[in-house]
Amino acid sequence: MIEQESYLECRCGSCRITLSDPTMRSRTECFCFDCRQRGLISASRRPENALPEEVANFERGVDLFYFTNALIVDHESEELLEFSKLTADGFNTTAMSSCCGTLMCGTHPMYDGNTISVNADSCRVTTSSKIPVQAVVFACDAPQEQASDIAQRSEVPVFFDVYNELKHPVLQAFVGAVTAPIPDEAKARATTNFETLCAAKPLTISNDFFEESRARLAKQAS
Numbered sequence: 314m315i316e317q318e319s320y321l322e323c324r325c326g327s328c329r330i331t332l333s334d335p336t337m338r339s340r341t342e343c344f345c346f347d348c349r350q351r352g353l354i355s356a357s358r359r360p361e362n363a364l365p366e367e368v369a370n371f372e373r374g375v376d377l378f379y380f381t382n383a384l385i386v387d388h389e390s391e392e393l394l395e396f397s398k399l400t401a402d403g404f405n406t407t408a409m410s411s412c413c414g415t416l417m418c419g420t421h422p423m424y425d426g427n428t429i430s431v432n433a434d435s436c437r438v439t440t441s442s443k444i445p446v447q448a449v450v451f452a453c454d455a456p457q458e459q460a461s462d463i464a465q466r467s468e469v470p471v472f473f474d475v476y477n478e479l480k481h482p483v484l485q486a487f488v489g490a491v492t493a494p495i496p497d498e499a500k501a502r503a504t505t506n507f508e509t510l511c512a513a514k515p516l517t518i519s520n521d522f523f524e525e526s527r528a529r530l531a532k533q534a535s
Contacts, residue, residue, distance in 0.1 A: 319440040321431060323415035324361060328393040330417060334381035334499035335440040338428055339490040342374035344463075345451035347399055348432065349375070350526035351407055351416055354519065355435055358414025365434050371459040371529070374449060376433040380418075380440075382426060383495050383503035386510065394510060397517040405430075406511060420507050428491040429507050448483050450475050456529050 319335030322328070352375065355362045367373050386394075394417065395409045407419040416435040420428075431438060446469055452460045453473040464471045470483045478484055 319442070320438075321417055322437040322439065323393075323410035323413050323417065324359070324435075324437065325410075325413040325415075327412040328390045328410040328415070328417065329387075330390065331385035332380050332440065333383040333385060333502040334496055336381070336442045337440065337444050338379040338381065338493065339487050340379065340444050340446050341377045341487070342446050342449045343377050343451055344371070344374040344449070344453075344455045344460075346454045346526050347403070347405060348377075349454075350399060350520075350522050352432070352435065353522035353525055355409065355414045355416050357521070358409075362414050362435065368434060371455045374451070374455075376446075378431040378433050378438055378443075379428050379491055380431060381495050381499050382420070382424070382429045382506045382508075383499040384429075384506055384510075385502065385504050391505075391510060391513075394514065395517065396511045396514050397519050399518075399520050399523075401518050406507075406516070408507065408510065418507065420511075423488065424491045426506070426508060427493060427495055445469075448472060448487060 319332040321330040321332070349364070352364045352368070356364060368375055393411050395411050397407050397409065398405065404421050405419050408417045409415065410417055416432045418429040418431045418436065421430065448469055449463060449467050449471040452463050452471050455463060470481065472478050472481070472484065475484065479488065
C-alpha cells in the first residue's frame with residue numbers, strides 16, 4: 314500500500330507536493346556548478362535559504378533525492394510554483410516556490426518523464442523510504458584539493474566526468490532507476506506530473522550567480 318503522507322514542502326510551509334509513490338529511486342551527492350548556482354539563486358530570495366556550510370565549502374555535494382514523477386498538487390500550491398532554466402538550452406528545468414524561494418524539484422531529459430530530482434538541502438522531504446547516497450557525481454566541478462579529498466574519503470563511487478562514465482555499473486543502475494516506468498498504482502493516485510505543471514506556467518531563463526557559483530574554480534585556474 315502506498316503511504317499517504319509522503320511529500321515535498323517548501324521552507325515556509327505554504328507549498329506542498331505530495332508524492333504518489335514515496336519510494337526513493339536513487340540518491341546522489343552532486344558537486345556540479347549548476348546545482349550550486351541554483352542554490353545561490355534560491356539563497357538570494359531569502360537569507361535562510363543559504364547553502365549549507367559544508368556544501369558552500371565543497372566538503373560535500375548537494376544531496377539529491379529522486380522520486381517517481383507522479384504528483385498530487387492542490388490549487389494553492391500549484392499557484393506558488395515558478396519554473397526556470399539557467400540557460401535556454403540547458404538540460405534541467407527547476408520548480409521553485411514563489412513564497413520563499415525553495416527549490417522544490419526538477420527534471421532532466423535523461424529521466425524520460427518518469428522521475429523528478431529533489432534538492433534535499435533546500436526542500437523539506439517527508440518519506441519513510443530514504444536510502445543512502447549511491448554515488449558522488451560531477452566531482453570535477455569541485456576545486457582540485459577538495460576533489461582529491463572527496464575521492465579518497467568517499468565510501469561510494471566518485472565520478473568526475475559523468476557523461477563519459479555512464480557505462481560504469483553504478484551509473485547504469487542510476488540510469489535504470491530514473492528511467493523506470495511509473496507504477497500503475499502511482500499513476501492512479503496522481504493528479505499531475507512535473508511536465509504538466511510546467512506547461513501551465515511561464516518558463517523563466519535566469520543565469521544569475523553564474524560567476525559566483527564558479528568563483529573558487531576560476532581562482533584556482535588563475
